[in-house]
Amino acid sequence: MKAFRLGVVAVLGVLFSLPLSAGVFPRDYHPILGWVSVGGQSWLALRAWQASGPHVLAVNPLTAQTQVLALDAPPRQTWSEVLATARQKNLLSGLYFRLRAQALHDANPWDNAGIRQWPSRRRGAWLSFDLCPSSRPLDRWVFRGLLTTQPKNKPLPVFLEVSGRWMSTHTKDLAWLYRREAQKQLDITWVSHGEFHPYNPRVPWRQTFDLTPGLNFEQEVLGPEKRLLAGGQLPSVWYRFPGLISDSAHVHQLISWGLIPLASGAWLNKGDPLKEHDIVLVHGNGNEERGLELLMAWTRRHQAALNSGQWSWLGRNDFR
Ligand SMILES: [Zn+2]
Known part of the structure; x- marks a missing residue:
C-alpha cells in the first residue's frame, strides 16, 4: 500500500516533503480551526493530531482539496475570525467557502440536506458509493465494469463514503480499493460516513442514523477520518449523512468542524433519473x-459519449 506524500510546505523558509507512513493511528485527533501557510497560500487547518510528531489536515479554500501537513496546530480561531480573514484575502469566492x-x-x-448538484467544468456527474456496515462483500464487479468503460489510461474518479464498521470488517476489500488507487485505476475521494452508522428500522426515522438519541456525533464523524489516515489515505472535506438523514443542528455542527454534507441529486435505487451535475448515489456494500x-x-447506453469525452464521471477538480 502506497502512502500518500505530504505536500511541499514552506515553513520558516524551509521546503520539505515527507511520506506519511501508513499504519500509524492518529493520537489526540481533534477538530481545530486556523489559517496555515502552504507554499505562500493560506490554507485552513481543520484537524490536528500526533503521529510521530504533530500533523494537521488543512483545506485549500480555492479548490476545497485537503492535504496532510507535518505542522503544529495554528492558533485557534473562531469562524467569524476565519471568515473576516477570508474576506480580506478575497478567498470567499473560493470553492470551499461557496x-x-x-x-x-x-x-x-x-x-438530503447539503450538496445535491453542482456546476461542473465538464459535462457529467459525480459517482458516490456508500459503504455502510454490511455482511456482504464489496461490489468489486461494478468498479471493474466501470473501469472497462473509462477512456484509456484515465483513472475513474469516485467518491467512497466509508463507515468505520465497514472498514474494520472488510479489511481485504479496503486493501483492494487502496491498491486500485495506488495503481491509478481509481481516483478516490474519501468521505466519512459515520463510525458506527447506527440504523434501527423499528423506530421513527427521525430517531435513527445520526439522529439516534445519545449518539456521540463527533466520534461518528471523526472515526473514519482517523482510520483513513492510519491507512495512509487522505480524508476530504465531505461527510455523507447515513440514510441522508440529518437535522439543522447536526448540519451546523458538521460545518463547524469544517465539513460539507455530501447529499445526492440521484439515488438510483430510489428511481431518481441520473442528470448532468448530479451527485449520484449508489451503494457498493452488497445491499443495493x-x-x-x-x-x-x-x-452501457452512454458508452459512445463516455468514449468521446462528451460525458465524464467527474472528480475533485471538476467542481466549478
Ligand atoms: Zn450508509
Whole structure:
C-alpha cells in the first residue's frame, strides 16, 4: 500500500516533503480551526493530531482539496475570525467557502440536506458509493465494469463514503480499493460516513442514523477520518449523512468542524433519473444491487459519449 506524500510546505523558509507512513493511528485527533501557510497560500487547518510528531489536515479554500501537513496546530480561531480573514484575502469566492455557504443555506431539510448538484467544468456527474456496515462483500464487479468503460489510461474518479464498521470488517476489500488507487485505476475521494452508522428500522426515522438519541456525533464523524489516515489515505472535506438523514443542528455542527454534507441529486435505487451535475448515489456494500445494475445499464447506453469525452464521471477538480 502506497502512502500518500505530504505536500511541499514552506515553513520558516524551509521546503520539505515527507511520506506519511501508513499504519500509524492518529493520537489526540481533534477538530481545530486556523489559517496555515502552504507554499505562500493560506490554507485552513481543520484537524490536528500526533503521529510521530504533530500533523494537521488543512483545506485549500480555492479548490476545497485537503492535504496532510507535518505542522503544529495554528492558533485557534473562531469562524467569524476565519471568515473576516477570508474576506480580506478575497478567498470567499473560493470553492470551499461557496460549498460551505450553500450547505448552510440548505441545512434544514431532514432528508438530503447539503450538496445535491453542482456546476461542473465538464459535462457529467459525480459517482458516490456508500459503504455502510454490511455482511456482504464489496461490489468489486461494478468498479471493474466501470473501469472497462473509462477512456484509456484515465483513472475513474469516485467518491467512497466509508463507515468505520465497514472498514474494520472488510479489511481485504479496503486493501483492494487502496491498491486500485495506488495503481491509478481509481481516483478516490474519501468521505466519512459515520463510525458506527447506527440504523434501527423499528423506530421513527427521525430517531435513527445520526439522529439516534445519545449518539456521540463527533466520534461518528471523526472515526473514519482517523482510520483513513492510519491507512495512509487522505480524508476530504465531505461527510455523507447515513440514510441522508440529518437535522439543522447536526448540519451546523458538521460545518463547524469544517465539513460539507455530501447529499445526492440521484439515488438510483430510489428511481431518481441520473442528470448532468448530479451527485449520484449508489451503494457498493452488497445491499443495493439494483442501483448498481441501473448505473451499469446507464453506462452501457452512454458508452459512445463516455468514449468521446462528451460525458465524464467527474472528480475533485471538476467542481466549478
Ligand atoms: Zn450508509
